[in-house]
Amino acid sequence: MKKELKFKVNGQPYDIFVEPKKLLVEVLRDLVGLTGTKRGCNSSSCGACTVMLNGMAVKSCSVLALQANGAEVVTVEGLATGNKLSPLQKAFLDHGAYQCGFCTPGMLMSSTALLAENPKPTKQQMKEGIDGNICRCTGYNSIIRAVTAVVKGEYKEAK
Amino acid sequence: MSEYSVIGKRVHNVDGTEKVTGSAKYTFDVVMPNMLYGKILRSPYPHANILKIDTRRAKRLVGVKAVVTGKDTLGRKQGIWRRFPELCDEEILCRAKVRYIGDAVAAVAAIDEDTAEEALDLIDVEYEPLPAVFDPMDAIKEGAPQIHEGVELNININRHIEWGDVDEAFEKCDHIREDKFKCSSQAHVCMETHDAVASFGHNGKLEAWTSSQSSYYIQRLYADMLDMNESDIRVHNRHTGGGFGSKFELDSAQFCAAILSQKLCRPVKIVLTREEEFTATKRRTPMYYFLKLGAKKDGTMLAKEVRVITEGGAYTAMGATALYLTGFFSSFPYKYPNYRYDGYRVYTNTATTSAMRGFGAPQSTFVGESQLDMMADDLGIDPVELRRKNGMTPNYEVPGQAFIQSCGLHQCLDKIEEHIKKQGKLPPNHGIGVSAYGFMSGGIFNWFNTPYAFSAALVRINIDGKVDVYTGACDMGQGSNTTLSMICAEELGVRLEDVRIFSGDTGICPPDLGAWGSRQTLMSGNAVKRAAAECKQQLIEFAAAKMGANIVYDLDIKDRWVHLVDRPERGVSYFDIVKETIRGKDGVAIMGRGHYTPHRKGMISPAYSFGVQAAEVEVDPETGRYKLVNVTTAHESGTVINPLGIEGQLEGAIMMAGGYGFCEDQPMDEGKILNPSIADYKLIRSLDMPETDILEIDTYEPEGPFGAKEAGEGLTNPTAGAIGNAVYKAVGVRIYDLPITPEKVLKALKEKEKQTKKAKK
Amino acid sequence: MIKDFEHFAPKTLKEALALLAKYGDDCKVICGGQSLLILMRQGLVAPKYMVDIKGISELNYIKDEKDGLKIGATTTHRAIEKSPVIKKKYPVLVEMETRLASIQTRNWGTIGGNICHGDPAGDPVPVLIALNATLTVAGAKGKRSMPVENFSLDYFEVDLKDGELLTEIQIPVPPPRTSTVYTKFNIIESDLATVSVAASVTLGSGDGVCQNVRIALGAAAPMAIRAKKAEKVLKGKKITEALLSEAGEVAATETEPISDIAASEEYRRELVKVLVPRMTKEALARAKKA
């Protein structure tokens, strides 16, 4: 039996009915229609499905959609403000922190959550921040450089 | 200073903003009206006859729209070595026999994925299990189960390469080493799994969206398998979530989606699960390596003999190429005057092995560079010195095989030597290992039997001066759309933002073999450059007439300024010239065509890139656990088109190649892959990633566009060897089989301890 | 594919226990779902009813009380990792948590779920054994408590009767001059343990004698175990290198490791031999400073 799910995605309230077995990633992609969030393993191991749930990074393939009831979800589509990219998005561009781009939404959500929690992370903390996310293309170091640039304030005006 | 205005700039990829905002659409994201979802039933047996498939129960499930088996296909066999029909051996949907755990036997289309999956359980397949064989060393034995009819001793292909007089040369050697190695398998682990949406219309034409490295190959192989005209098939390449060699053969998602859609005339989408991706797509070829190397006392290498037996898995795929290339690159990057290679690819009842980034060369580089270090030890010569003594140089001919024009190997060796010296005395249990490599910039082989040029491009300049590039090249993340746009902008004298690229859509782009063998920068790049040059010529002709310049002047375009080369201040706006040229051409947009097929460039590749890598490890001698501390690479790839792109290729390669050396493996039990998930298949993550440094070496490749050559796959070659050599330097043990796990290191250390004790007694 | 189920989200422990009593065998508890959903997707678990306890706030707490630390079962890993009081008084828990899975998993997964999952390679249980923790479970018939080392019974099997929930973890105040340390051995930093070792050492006052020691091993047997014989080797003695390595050898005999894709049985024993002395020594050094 479907149950009601009331939550906000990128600030927009939704009130929908979902089967209890639906995972957050499925609801976001198939029902809300935001396909920026990817799925690389469906078993909590790759991080491609990372979104922010009440400000925390979680793997949306491993959260029952109903557990997001009443919550605020932010997906990669919610990072830019209008036509303005977020500092991290800009830094990812400038530092080549993506290649095929499939892991990128998840990487951005993990790093955004990291900086929201701790605006001055050490390099080690940055690495921990994205350790739940696999990238088969970049080798991670460019992502760390991008996050570092934001931490150093190089993208202040972009805010 | 560079004379270029676009090339050599650090720019972000042309599709970057889409990728960082989540708006980039992959095949995974494609949704169409009336679309169904497909799932594939796979064999649980490594080797079995299919006696009967009963699909009735599945068909009755509410929501199921079609169930197909091999009987619904034309029963053709496909393979990418189309020139050799006996090597086209894969039905994809098996009719009579399955040959590995994961072979497809049926497919379902239903209203959603869950229903399709449920239906799979309702398909009853009766198998007659057959004796199976998993190790190529067993499969070539007399009496082993025969996997393909008529293939004796399961030998799929053998390759022989030889020059000089190897036997005579060994006689003259002061020292000879013989060593055995084993290279493991590796999974590509593209973050986007194989997927496809196939849509047949009632007009009998097929349109497909798929994550692939070569739209043209998929189009052509579809045509073969479905008995259709190529032109009635349109393959789109959206953004592709990684390829690494796994996505240019027709796969089960593509084929089954098409067969289902053909029945229903509705779009059918199939996305392989991660488990299918691990078990039922292709993978890196495991190899047994037998090496014999002979040298003079002074370190001159006189002869090398290489024998290789590879685990082919169930089908040929691109394995034949891997077999050849591992043999060719076993001679790299050295000038062996005498060389002999014999390779055998053997069918086994395991998942098919095929192309993966580096294509046989990571294996040959691991074994070759390990052995070279042992030789250096034996002879008491510094490993870098030994490499220098024998390393390739510019304008070197690999006897009868290949001609190497640009080569910066020696500069790379110098840089790495300097780097090692700079580290000074290392702390205890640290070691730095060196590994040198080379790789091709696209293959010259045409086993695919394409009648087309290897690369082709169309360039069109519109009335507003903006430029459209059409190319069959495929961007799977390596950034070819950016590289090709930059080449076009540079050639035409416009800015990068003036160029828009359409790639990998067979409906509108000229055919190109696609992204494999590191061919796109050089081959597709040359095609784009020529197409742009053709456009430019038209503009210049018109401008020359208009400007009334003295006939002795040459014209050029740079940064949107059409001018006299010797008097750059004399010129006109590019935009004005475009408008007027189009008017002068009776309103026809300016078009240029370009193509490239290597001719008279030997048998392998038109150009080669080189490099040397140094890896530093820190070993815990009590547990064998080691850390990758730093990987520094001196590397040359001709003119660097986009430095940001090369850095990315290099660091990404280290994640993958480091993984090959350090942790990635696909252990099996009776043909069953034991770790088909990202949780169990160990991948280097950010905390495990070493520091990486790049030492760029300048070279210029005459055959490449603006002097560029490959910088993608070659970088995957050195790391496993460098790690092996570093572990040896650190604690004095040599590991002969990949991956170099802590457990193996500890075992070797204990063995060494035992030997030392024995020796003391 | 996850099979359909009915979902209940009780707000109190009482409601949850009532639901569990009502649906009995057909029902399964879900908290963060980080482990459970994987099993459900593989079809290994397919309950008709799910009692979702993630939202029960009365079970989500960290309390620093006179007799020790109390952690509610639905407390997330991340909350433990970031708790200032835990960082100050039980730093080993923070060290353990920062190496458990990824931040995403720690943000949603819970300590209670982890313990009830019963994975012998899990990180919290060995540490809790070394810290001499107890667990409380509640059922329709009331509560019962037990030392954490008695809770795990076998591979993925714990001492929970039908209708019972784990509610609380209690960690006593460590005696003076005590230090507890933990390490996990693996190849990929954030991966599950190939083998893990927790050691807690209490020094006698002034004499440098090891008054008490607790050694726990993860991934070395069907469940996390205490290496009691190894403890005996050290207890009440002045610790020397020879004793340490003897403890390692003895600990290895107490294990029952398996061979799997991560490591062979022999290698796991070798690791125990190396890591038990190493960790005990580390705990000793820290206890001296404490």
Ligand SMILES: Cc1cc2nc3c(=O)[nH]c(=O)nc-3n(C[C@H](O)[C@H](O)[C@H](O)COP(=O)(O)OP(=O)(O)OC[C@H]3O[C@@H](n4cnc5c(N)ncnc54)[C@H](O)[C@@H]3O)c2cc1C
């Ligand atoms: C990718 C990945 C990596 C991981 N790495 C590690 C690691 O390195 N170390 C480690 O220790 N763990 C690791 N884990 C395991 C995981 O972190 C924990 O097991 C998880 O936190 C469990 O908490 P949960 O709330 O999500 O439990 P759930 O998944 O919701 O439940 C797990 C089990 O416990 C039962 N349960 C939950 N709460 C209660 C309760 N209060 N009373 C009774 N039964 C209950 C459920 O019925 C279920 O059987 C990893 C998991 C993943 C997915």
Ligand code: FES
């Ligand atoms: S899809 Fe969720 S972690 Fe991989």
Ligand code: FES
């Ligand atoms: S950019 Fe391709 S996986 Fe990260």
